[in-house]
Amino acid sequence: MLRSRALPLPAAAVLLALAAVPADAATVSAGQAEAKDAARTGGCSPAKVDVLHHAPGRTGRTVFKVGCNEEKDSFVIVECRSRVCTLLR
Secondary structure: OOOOOOOOHHHHHHHHHHHHHHHHHHHHHHHHHHHHHHHHHOOOOEEEEEEEEEEOOOOOEEEEEEEEOOOOOOEEEEEEEOOEEEEOO
16 A cells, blocks of 8 residues: 655645745846846946845835945935836935
8 A cells, every 4th residue: 555645734835835935036036137227327336236125916016225336335225016127216
C-alpha cells in the first residue's frame, strides 16, 4: 500500500505564500528602472532605490524613495502605477 506524504497544513501554507512572492517582487523590480528615470527628470542622479509602499492588484501602485547622489541625505519620492511613474517630491 502506498502512502502519500501530505505536508502539514502550516508547511503547505508557507510554501503557498512563498510561491506568490516572486511574481509580486518582479513587478516591484520592474518599476525601479522607471522610478529612476522619473528621478532623473527631477534633477536627481539616482542611487539607492527603496520601496516605501506597494499595493498589488489590477491597478497596482508602488511608491519608491530614490536616493540622490548630489547631496548626502537628498532623495525624491516617486509613485508608479502600472509602470507609469510620477515624481511626487
